[in-house]
Amino acid sequence: MGQITLKQITKNFGDVQVIPPLDLRIDDGEFVVFVGPSGCGKSTLLRLIAGLEDVTSGAITIDDRDATEVPPAKRGLAMVFQSYALYPHMSVRKNIAFPLRMAGLDKAAQNAKVDAAAKVLNLTDYLDRRPGQLSGGQRQRVAIGRAIVREPDAFLFDEPLSNLDAALRVNMRLEISELHQTLKTTMIYVTHDQVEAMTMADKIVVLQAGVIEQVGSPLELYHTPRNKFVAGFIGSPKMNFLAGEYAAGYGAATIGVRPEHISVSSSEGAWPGKVGVSEHLGSDTFLYVDIDGVDEPITVRSSGEISARHGDNIYLTPDVSKIHRFDNQDLRIA
């Protein structure tokens, strides 16, 4: 079981309140991603759940047990750190076995569990090596191995992929998702990368300045962002925002259109503009178009075949049904 509830928790560092009162419920077996820009309090929130920091007020319950005052070792949670935090003086086998050794398991049981985990994670050949002799991806797997042998109620991941190169990151993303499918254990995953959030999560928690901006499934956040911040944060490339007369026509203070919801034409359309930079990715082409009265260029995602050059005149037409409207409080207008 791994059902975690945060009730009105706050956290102050000195006089600074990094987390104002916050409520959150994480269901058993869910893959929850905390996402937000750096400094938004997502790692602090994870460390509060882990017990590595204590809450200033409020309560944390894990499976209906009050865990607020329980030390990290006794919460039944396992954590994978950004730096992997492997014990450099121990072999891979001893690293993975460490939580079992702390739990007082006998040698034979330790070895059986380590061997099983190593098999799942493709680490069998490396069990006698030291962490220093492994590649980044292998270290990451050792860290995960150390977490799974404990059979915890929930896994906590603190930006586990940020030290890997791009290709490896995609691989590990899949592996972690697969692991979740196999184990069906609650996972809480912290990242600043919305792509990781979108691809892995059952439920995304978007945080800004310690405040939860929205909780929902990836598609909910994509289709119905609650406010301008979430709208801008989720989705890649970022949503375009237009204010002033462009928005007034739709009865809003600001409107948002995703790059993939704008069509282009060289002869006619709603918004005339000039092509700035165009990025050809093969499958897609991203155009950055300057239009009158808007400071930032509008990003447009178009087909790979389009041939637009710097300085070309172009017309943009948004898909009206996919326009997001926000009021002057930046909140979504339904």
Add this chain to the structure above:
Amino acid sequence: MATQHSRSAARIMMAPAVVLLLGWMLIPLTMTLYFSFKKYLPLRGGDLGWVGFDNYVRFVSSSAFWPSVQTTLIIVGGVLLITVILGVLLAILLDQPLWGQGIVRILVIAPFFVMPTVSALVWKNMFMDPVNGLFAHLWKFFGAQPVEWLSDAPLFSIIMIVSWQWLPFATLILLTAIQSLDSEQLEASEMDGAPPLSRFGYIILPHLSRAITIVVLIQTIFLLAVFAEIFVTTQGSFGTRTLTYLIFQRVLESQNVGLGSAGGVYAIILANIVAIFLMRIVGKNLDS
């Protein structure tokens, strides 16, 4: 950043060290202060009552005080001058490419590991002895009259012994500092056409200034407390009585504890003046 739990654990784990050092500092310090306001002669009547600042005045106005201050300053200043100048030169030399650098380094550092009583005795007898010392042989070889080092040039002799002990310390620290100098900086200045002497003056020396300050401060604290070297060579005679030695004599030899304690308070104040500067530098380093 930690939990309440680990913070209270931290406090408990720090306690033994803090309590011990607090006791080590406060108890003797309080006693010294206490005695310094008393006429206290353990062998001649013991505690003879409060005398106010009498000891402080008497310590400063005694005929031995100013000479001892002068001696202290000459020894500390002389040793600092010799070790810092030679230390900089030696550090630069050892930083040059040469064969057997590691071994030379070891040879140069070795004196630092020799216990003070040994180095003082070896120098006193085997080098400075006017009859059988190596210097006497050397002088005679050149037809000169051997020098009675410890009675004719006592301060110079002690400065030499102590400098020999502390030169390794200065060299080692300055060498470490030089090695942290970015060699590209030197090459850039070479490209800019700076001759060796101005490279030394404009780049190496400023880079070393912090290390030199640290060497000066740390050595000062240790040099103010030089004891064994005098204890086994001149016993404070021939004008080699430093402030430290004077206090030692007042307390243990003439058993005038009140007077010695007042002297001790002066020594503590003096050391603290130097210490404040050292701590500033170390403290700044902690922040970075």
Add this chain to the structure above:
Amino acid sequence: MARAVTTRRKALNTLIAWSIGLLIFFPILWTILTSFKTEAQAINDPPLFLFFDWTLENYAVVQERSDYMRFLWNSVIIAGGSTVIGILIAVPAAWSMAFVPSKRTKDILLWMLSTKMLPAVGVLYPIYLLFIELGLLDTRVGLTIVLMLINLPIIVWMLYTYFKEIPGEILEAARMDGAALKEEILYILTPMAVPGIASTLLLNIILAWNEAFWTLNLTAAKAAPLTAFIASYSSPEGLFYAKLSAASTMAIAPILILGWFSQKQLVRGLTFGAVK
């Protein structure tokens, strides 16, 4: 500096550096050589360098007449004991300051350092008196305690700078893995800090071994370590150079060897991390 220089320049550097190195080392070398001479050869004029009748007699005589082994043993106990006890007290303190820093940590560290600067002579009588009252005068226990206390600030500082280099996440990982504080320090921190602890140990044994104020003033015959034993040779007659040299060689040899091992860490320890 990885710069190409001419062989001639390198040869010249080598010549100068070796000459100066040997000059600085000469008093030690001379002491070692003299320890193998007879007393007559030791004061021979002109001085004998290598061509004399090498003898081990002095070493035997020193041991026989003065019970050298007892002083050596005192030194070992006092230097080793004070260092080990100091480290046992300092490890938890350094853990606290490195991994659970508070606003006062810096002040505490600097204050500890300041106790090291207290001139010994300023508190000579109080300590002397306390030692008499507590029956610690001329005991190894007493001296071990004093040397532990005067070196404790350096030990805490050195360990602190080494611990600072260990990432806190690793200790947090251990905590998450179910390790209690004791296990965290015993199984994770200490093994990871072994190189740092070893150099702290080494440097402090050296400092305690060579300490020559308290060892001279707080001991007599019973607990005197080598510093005090050597000081007892300070009578001025010339006919004992070989024996003095033998005693001196034995007193400094162990520490010279330890010192050479620790030279890299020396700078850090002696400057409280201000120069690395």
